[in-house]
Amino acid sequence: MISINNLTFLIGSRALYEDANWHIKPGERCGLIGANGTGKSTLLKIIVGEYAPSLGTVSMSKDLKIGYLNQDLLSYDSHHSILHVAMEAFERQNQLHDEIEVLLKKIETDYSEEVLNKLSDKQQEFEALDGYSIEYRANEILAGLGFSTADQVRPLNTFSGGWRMRVILAKILLQTPDILLLDEPTNHMDLPSIKWLETYLNTFEGAIVIVSHDRYFLDKIVNRTVESRKGKLTIYSGNYSFYLEEKALRGEIQKGEFKNQQAKIKQEEKLIERFRAKASKAKMAQSRIKALDKLERVDDVDDDNPAVNFRFKFSKPSGRHVIKIENASKSYPNIDILDRAEGLIEKGDKIALIGANGKGKSTLLRIIANAESFEGTCETGHNVSVTFFAQHQLESLHLDNSILEELQSFAPTHSDTELRSLLGCFLFTGDDVFKKIRVLSGGEKSRVALAKSLTTDANFLILDEPTNHLDIQSVNILIQALQQYEGTFIAVSHDRYFLDNVANKIWYIEDQDINQYPGTYAEYEEWNTARQKQISLGTLKEVKKEKPAKEKPKPAPTDEIKKQLKKLNLQLQDLENQISDNENAVKTIETELAQENVYSDAAKLKETNGRYALVKQSLGALQLHWEEVAEEIDSLGKSIA
Secondary structure, three states: OEEEEEEEEEEOOEEEEEEEEEEEOOOOEEEEEOOOOOOHHHHHHHHOOOOOOOEEEEEEOOOOOEEEEOHHHHHOOOOOEHHHHHHOOOHHHHHHHHHHHHHHHHOOOOOOHHHHHHHHHHHHHHHHOOHHHHHHHHHHHHHHOOOOOOHHHOEHHHOOHHHHHHHHHHHHHHOOOOEEEEEOOOOOOOHHHHHHHHHHHHHOOOEEEEEOOOHHHHHHHOOEEEEEEOOEEEEEOOOHHHHHHHHHHHHHHHHHHHHHHHHHHHHHHHHHHHHHOOOOOHHHHHHHHHHHHHOOOOOOOOOOOOOOOOOOOOOOOOOOEEEEEEEEEEEEOOEEEEEEEEEEEEOOOEEEEEOOOOOOHHHHHHHHOOOOOOEEEEEEOOOOOEEEEOHHHHHHOOOOOEHHHHHHHHOOOOOHHHHHHHHHHOOOOHHHHHOEHHHOOHHHHHHHHHHHHHOOOOOEEEEEOOOOOOOHHHHHHHHHHHHHOOOEEEEEOOOHHHHHHHOOEEEEEEOOEEEEEOOOHHHHHHHHHHHHHHHHHOOOOOOOOOOOOOOOOOOOOHHHHHHHHHHHHHHHHHHHHHHHHHHHHHHHHHHHHOOHHHHOOHHHHHHHHHHHHHHHHHHHHHHHHHHHHHHHHHHHHHHOO
């Protein structure tokens, strides 16, 4: 399909690739991985012909249809609706549609056989190309990528760069190419859209090459992993998890070969040194020296996963309650974010705030950081010191500072050794720390800003998309850092591996309220999948919290109050019956969990734990509702006493 042979690509005098080889076969799903700066995006541009190889060849069939998504397309602009832009993929169908419209207009006055035949031919070709369903297909893909019906008629130039990228992706997918080259397709996507794209790509019949730092995404899509490293392309026949295992195994073998070769070299060097001075052995010594010079050396294995060796400091621990949100309401034109929402962050909470774009995740973070106006209260607890990391803070870096100077000015209490150790963890080693901020890439600036955040004296971190622009290695470092951090944090990210490894509690905004799941992201996903399935089947009746009215109702006549009391008492009795049923269900499941045939069977235990979590959540909601109704009964009773 595509054959890369002995590719060398020079940037100045530096070889980004040197004698690299790769053959992409039909139907393969390849993940192209590697640290930032190893040439992944450059390689895609070489394949599509934007860059020419310095040496070597890239060959493919002339009629190969390539769909190429790259970050440069963020600047694409159009005054047309996004539906129109997406449907530009159907070039021939659109041309036929326009020609048919002209012929239909012409036939109003010209009934000649020539016009009728032309119209018939065009309509047959249009139907053969499935032209009557192209708008439906465009609607379907745009909806999957997160666009509402109303969004689809809005002009492209009214959307931000990230949303425009989704429109371009929709257009590329609609072109049904033979091979998709996708450079960071999940950047700027929320979790629902990423999951939709995973499902779509798994049904795509052509070949796929994906550059991505999202290891969960790679695991679900690819069946071959290609590592770009030190100018070479190394192939692994499996997904990202397979690559990690196989690379570790190859590393162990290489390490053994390196040790054996080094031992052999030392032995040879000793012999050479011993016999070099003896005239009778000089010829043999020279022969051994030549043999050593010709020896193909085995490289030692580099450690690609540096450990974070940095002591995180804050001068004072926070009180038990870090943040308390009460009666919080926030809305923008045409969208309500929060409506009398409540939330509590306690000391030691590691919260992942998740959900679709537009649900208010970043808004809630700004409310917590006291950087957004809203109705209600957000109270910061005793001794709480806050640091807020967001992508716009990259702009606050001082461009004329070196990386080390930037951290020194921000964290004067840390020694240079500590700061250089932290920067080393974020892949700034040796003289890299003296680079000026202005020459850094977006990903490098993001790493500097993150390092600054971790040197702060804050015992509460607010992190808005900290994994953006980070490669897999840098994400692993951030995970290690947050696992060692003894304070409290709340983070928004679309990187599921990151969330699953740092969070012990999940927040999600639903029905303009802050909802909580006490567990890891993987546990939440399992619980939510079962919950959504039960809701769709109608087997789970969720009890929604009734919010008090914003305005106090006018006093009602005594007879009316008595009617309300009667109604509320019946409601209270019904709730008590439901609570009793749920309590019995909890006891039943607890009995099941104690049975050996359940706890010894992983599948049964997983299913039973899922049911247990759902029933416990339902019981908690019922009890909360019972308390609210009881309080209302008490209040009405006092008003007529």
